[in-house]
Amino acid sequence: MVMTKVTITLIHITTPSLPPMTFRSDLDIVATALDHQVARARARAVPVLAQRPLATLIDELRLDHFARQGGLEGAALHDFMGRYLKTIINLHQPGYLGHQVAAPHPGAALGALIDALTNNPMAIYEMGPGAAAIEYFVINWMLEKVGWTPAPLDLERLGAAGYGGGVLTHGGSLANLTALIAARSKVRPDAWREGNRDDLALLAPGNNHYSIERAVGILGLGTRNIYQVPTDARGVMDPDALPRILAQVHADGRTPLALVANACSTAVGVHDRLRPLGEFCRTEGIWFHVDGAHGASALLSPEYRHLLDGVELADSLTWDAHKMLRTSAVCAALLVRDHRALDSAFSQEASYLFHDKEQPGFDFLPRAVECTKSGLGLKFYLVLAALGERGLADYVERQYRLTADAYRRMSGIEDLDLPVAPESNILCFRLPGTDARQLELRRQLLVEGDFYVTSTQFQGQRYLRLVFMNPETTLDDVERLIARIRRFVRETHGAG
Amino acid sequence: MVMTKVTITLIHITTPSLPPMTFRSDLDIVATALDHQVARARARAVPVLAQRPLATLIDELRLDHFARQGGLEGAALHDFMGRYLKTIINLHQPGYLGHQVAAPHPGAALGALIDALTNNPMAIYEMGPGAAAIEYFVINWMLEKVGWTPAPLDLERLGAAGYGGGVLTHGGSLANLTALIAARSKVRPDAWREGNRDDLALLAPGNNHYSIERAVGILGLGTRNIYQVPTDARGVMDPDALPRILAQVHADGRTPLALVANACSTAVGVHDRLRPLGEFCRTEGIWFHVDGAHGASALLSPEYRHLLDGVELADSLTWDAHKMLRTSAVCAALLVRDHRALDSAFSQEASYLFHDKEQPGFDFLPRAVECTKSGLGLKFYLVLAALGERGLADYVERQYRLTADAYRRMSGIEDLDLPVAPESNILCFRLPGTDARQLELRRQLLVEGDFYVTSTQFQGQRYLRLVFMNPETTLDDVERLIARIRRFVRETHGAG
Known part of the structure; x- marks a missing residue:
């Protein structure tokens, strides 16, 4: 113990030095x-x-x-x-047909305000018991929708097997990263301490979100160790190809880290067939991660949850509230079927700190890449609690139906190539001609400001991409967009 | 191209299906x-x-x-x-002396509200030009405070050498992780694609924030490859020990990934001597990362910036706005002296997407672990713009002085062991007796609710830890705490 004595001038401060709050x-x-x-x-x-x-x-x-x-x-x-x-982009404008980000319900903004002014970083229970309880509830609510067992409210029962787990994190990329960290800790429990051994392989379709490849790079596994699973023309993985890919992985002296599936794909919004993929993984003992950042919200809808049939066979699931749950960015969940996989993800032993502290709550800290973590649950919960789970399901169903209607309407138009019948609320199209022609249409739309659309690379070509996120976009908007496209076609006839 | 024709019932939706906003x-x-x-x-x-x-x-x-x-x-x-x-913890209560999280200025809450309702995830310029411009400005403002060259506002000049860079990210742990990713991409440019080769070593003091060890684990480098640099009794690294440690690293056939220094340490808030450490790293060609999550805000103060003397020699710096810049969690900056280190961190080539898009702005996307990223700059900027940079410096100086005063007051009290003269606003103390006695005092304080304090492990023993975050805490609060401690000492005399 070192006791350094120093002389310090004593300045007695009795009044706040800061101006009163306005x-x-x-x-x-x-x-x-x-x-x-x-x-x-x-x-x-x-x-x-x-x-x-x-x-x-x-x-x-x-x-x-x-x-x-x-x-x-x-x-x-x-x-x-x-x-x-x-200077902003107006997501509340029904012409917003861009990236997969919510035109948020005002409840999310209220949650953000409460979270920001109270500033309760609840990854440690003491630092926000209410916010932690809300995250605990939200995770359990999501687990229930997946078909997994929610965590017990009786904290004495924590730690045993037999229930799921999860954590809210600052975005789907972090959720996917966390999933692969958990998978690695399961497959190679010594990697945390000893480092990688250059013997793991990830199985994934080529059309997964870029955060999957980025996670592999971050984890030091080497992006060349991603084995691409063949897909059909829409980008849906072929389950029958898996034995061949796995044989190749083994022939290369590697062990599968995980199989990653899309629910749904970023580019065109199609869903991998989770049941046969999950059954294969169960048989082979392979970690099965479903990136449901966008599409998992269909679990709320009796009409559309068949798109995720078999999701309960997964080991982990990414589900973003800031995509189809009308919550402001960022708010993503990583869910696991067995909580122990997440509790031991960041080290070899689970860190049940709360037992050491004899506290009446739960610390999410050991489950998160983050240390200080915002009260993300509050943001989403105030949306869920305003609309009710049926209200959120209504939203998902409305957007999916609208997209199907838009597809039907647009597929009747000569000159428009729509490569994929939409399964969700993502719709891609292309005019005859070059990639540059598509981008020129997008450029003109953005300059005019009535619509915001994105573009995507699909099967080697550039497509324009409509994502129907805004709950007030209607088929009338689609008609206006079609009229604008027709004008572009006339004006650029033969120019492509 | 596959054109699947499906029959879909056309449901024309003209009215919003959601209730009007309240x-x-x-x-x-x-x-x-x-x-x-x-x-x-x-x-x-x-x-x-x-x-x-x-x-x-x-x-x-x-x-x-x-x-x-x-x-x-x-x-x-x-x-x-x-x-x-x-159910919340009241950070605005002046008895809050807990974790290093701001009692936020209301400007941060206004920023969070604006960000959440407009929901502009500005990592792509199009998705929030104003929010992106604010982040660009904030990063430049921070670079200037460090002594690094801000990025040009003339986008034609982007890409060349000669200026710094940065990104706002969702917390200091992510900032530290990003720093080590950038370091690895510099030292081992092929690791992203090929995977780690089990030949890197991190040099760090034993008392760095746990996110450093966690980052090493995540990156698959193996936490056993952290070489601990000896410190003095306060936990300050000994620069003279570095040649010996480096020789050991080389003798073990390893290459240094980086040296990490504290500014300041989490447990007791002391600062590593950045200048000799930085000079050593320059000479040896070692990446030098400074974890200034808490202490970098002293750069704003002419009185205290000497604590970070030599910081400009670093390659990267973590600086949290949600600690000493009165901003709500989470809002952290990772800054680099040379922007190219960050622009190429996540892949071998820099991704200047904006040139491809001919856009009038800048995409932070290639610099971030996150894909969708909140408008973090707005939250901090509305604090900075309300108080002005001098107002933030006043806050830092007030808290550091208050802590020095509290130290002087408490060090005169028999029975209180204060192991370190504070350099920042962190003050640790201990009563005679067991670790359990310290924790019992903390337990009683928390039950009563007048004060919230944390505890820390320091030099093998448990200390109680006061962090003077709240701008309205005064020496009168310290007197009240002392009185309470005296009562505890009387009541537990001989019980330790």
Whole structure:
């Protein structure tokens, strides 16, 4: 023990050195501006997006001025909000047909506000018992929807086998990463301490989300050790090809880390056939991870949950609330059939810290890549609790039906190539001609601002991609988009 | 190209299927409840923490009821808020002396609200130009404080050498992980594709944050390949020991991945001497990572930035806004001296997607573990812009001085062992007797609710740990805590 004596001038501080909070008045300024913006977006009275140069925005928002001088409150904040809201992409505008991110329910924003002002980073129970209880409940609610056994509320029963587990994490990429960490700890329990041995292989379709390949790279497993499972023309894995791929893995002297399946694929939204894949993995003792970041929400719908038939055979499932559960980014769940796989993912022994502390709750800390973790459960729960689980199912069903209707409508149009009948709310199309022609159509749409669409690479070609995320997009919007495409076709006839 | 024709019933949807938003009225309910709670917490009128069992909270909050039925709005929301706010830890209560998480400035909550309702996941510029511009500005502002060259606003100049880089990420653990990914890509550019070769070693003090060891485990490098650099009794690394450790690394046939230094250490808040460490790393060509998650905010203060003297010699720096920059969790920066190290961290070639897209902005996507990423910059910027950089420096200085004063006051008290003169706002102490006696004092404090303190393992013994995070904690609070400790000593005299 070292006792260093130093002389310090004693400055007695009795009054706060910071100005009083102006929370309510500033909140009112922000809320009024947001309310106005959302209303105008919903009424299609503002463009979805009006991109301007980064340097212009930094200048117009006077970012440097306020960073140096402070004072962004009251009238200055009002002015800032007006400028800032001209720089956003309006997901609440029904012409938003872009990336798989929710046009959020306001409950998510309320949850974010509560979480941010109270700032309860609940990965340690003490640091937010209510927020931790909500995450515990949300994970159990999700486990139930998958068909797995929820964790006991009686904490004395924790630790034994026989129930599932999960954790909310800051995005689907982290959820997928965590799944592969758990798989590695199961297949190679000594890898954590000893390092990789260059003998693992991941089985995956070529069309999985890029976070899967990124996770393999991060884990130091080598992206060349991803064995691509053949798919049909839509990108759905062929279960019958698995024995051959597995034989190749073994012939190369490798052990399978996991098989990853899509539910659904990012590009065109098709679902791998989870039951035969899961049965194969069970037989062969292979970890089966389902990336349901987008599609797992169909589990809520009696009409669409067949798309995930067999999901209960998986070992782990990624399910993003910020995609099809109307929650603001980011809020993703990683779920596991057996909680022990997650509790031991980050080290060889499970860390039931709560027993050491004799606390009345549960620490999510040992399950997460993060240490400090926001109260993500609150954000999603306030959406779930406002709409009810049936309300969320209604949303999923409405969007999936709308997409099927849009497909039917658009597939009747000459010149439009729709490669895949949609299974979810993702719809890809292509005009005759070059990839550049597709991108030129997208460029024009973005400049005009009535629609925001993305593009994707599918079967070697560039497609435009509509994702029907906004709950107020209708077939009338689709008609307007078709009319715009027709005009583009006329104007560029023969130009492709 | 496969064109599957399917028959789908056309359901024309013209009206929104979801109820109208009740954003403003529900926001008012939430804001009023929060305002009341924060005011009572600041007035010390509520306990910092009143832990109750997880199952009780799930029941009292009626989590299951609302998940099934929906309807959590209006009066039900008002009731829920009352119940929920009884389950939180009150960081705004000046008796909060716990984990290194901000008692946030309300600007952070406003930023979170804006981010959550607009939901602009800005890692792709199109998905939030304003939010991306703010992150770009914030990173540059931080680079300037470190002494590194900010990135050019003229995007034509991007890609060349000669400036720094960074990314905001969901927490310091992810920032540290990203730093080691960047280091590995520099030292072993083929590891991403080929996998690890079991030949790297990390040099670190034993007292670094657990996320460093966790990162090594995640990366598949093997935690046994961490070479511990000797420290003095306070836990400060001995720069003179480095040649010997490096010789051992080489003798073991390994190559150094990086040296990690603390600024400051988690347990007692002392700073490694960055200049000699950095000079050694420069000479030897070793990646130098500084974990400044907590302490980097001292860079804002002319009075305290000497604690990080030499930080500009580092290759990478973790700096959390949710610790000493009064921002809600989570919001962390990973900064690098040379942007190219981060731009190529996740693959061998830099992915300047924006050139392909001819967009007027910058994509942070290639720099982040996350794919979908919240508008973290907004949360921090609204704090910075409200207080100004001088206001944030005032906060850091006030807390550091208060801690020095508390140390001086407490070190005069018989029976209190204070092992380290604080360099930041972390102060550890211990009563005579067993570790169990320290934990019993903590247990009693938590049950009473006037104070929340944590404990830490230091030099083989259990200490109680005060972190002066709350800007309204005063020496009067310290006096009250001392009085409480004295009572505990009397009541347990000879019991230790």
